[in-house]
Amino acid sequence: MSEEQPRNAQAGQRQKQREKAQRQEKGNAFANFGLTRKNEEFIYQLNKQLDRLGVAKDKRDTMINETVAKLQAGQKKGQTAKTLFGTPTEYAKELKNPKPKDEPADGKQSMKLLSIDNTLIFFSIFTFMYGIMFLLSPEILKTKQYGSSGITAIVLVAVIGGVLFSYIMLQLQPRGRTKKRPLATRILILVCGLILWLGIYMMASWLPNVINPRLNAWVYIILGMVAFGGDMYFRNKYHVSGGYPVGRHSQRR
Incomplete structure (x- = not known):
């Protein structure tokens, strides 16, 4: 037993020396x-x-x-x-074990997917909302200026809002692995985005009726339902996560 202990000690020492040499x-x-x-x-x-x-x-x-x-x-x-x-x-x-390549990450693909997602949901909200309003209050249809209820105005507000809020949401996300914008900066970005979008909404309402026609209430409702269904299909197919500021999420991981 006494002979084995020195041998084990020598073997252990040689192993440590090899590991040290490898490390160096x-x-x-x-x-x-x-x-x-x-x-x-x-x-x-x-x-x-x-x-x-x-x-x-x-x-x-x-x-x-x-x-x-x-x-x-x-x-x-x-x-x-x-x-x-x-x-x-x-x-x-x-x-x-890298993440699948089809998962949206920070970059152009994510911006594009989020923009389409937000545009579809904004379009469905506005068309469905105006369709219900026109059914419940037909007197609204008697207004001479179609304003924001015209289909061209709805499309412009939905598209610009979709792109704008996609950009904002990407800016509010943490940058890199640990960095995150201060709360005050995030609030300022969001407020500025809302003000800009409201300004675009107001300007779209000034469009002349000839290029901004108002559609039938049921047409608006059908368009809203189709857009919402299309958005659900789009999100599931491309695994879109995140979205417009009220916080919709489609889990993909």
Whole structure:
């Protein structure tokens, strides 16, 4: 027993030396990237976690190189690895199991999808609302100026409102992984957006009747129902999440 203990101690010491040598080798390799010490440690731990998760070496090298490039760009802006990616363990899991590509993310696709979604729902709200109003109060139809109840005005308000509020909602979302606009800034953005949209609504109501015809009440109701059904189909097909400011959500994850 006394002879086995020194042997085990020697084996353990050799193992520690090998691990230390491997760590130094990896550290030296990452040192060539021009990263800060904390970012080098992040890359080392990330590589270790990817290896632990069973990611193949060729894929692991690609992931590491892409992460290093992002870190190098982030360092110029004063961003750390933790700010950009979170912890090495979390980011390793994210790299191994990326989100499906068809999920809307920040960018042009998300803006486009949200704009279409918001336009459809705004159009359905206004057409259905005016259709019900005209059925319940036929005397409204006797007004000479069609104003905001004209179909052209409704389309303009819906389209511009859809694009405007999609942009606003994207601006209100956290930027990156941890940054979030101050509450006062978010309130100001939302208020300015509402004022701008109300201004567009008022201007659309001045359109002449010849280019802004008013449709039958039942036509408005049918258009509203079709637009709402189309929006539900659109959201389910393209997995749209979020939407206009009252907080509709379609779960996709």
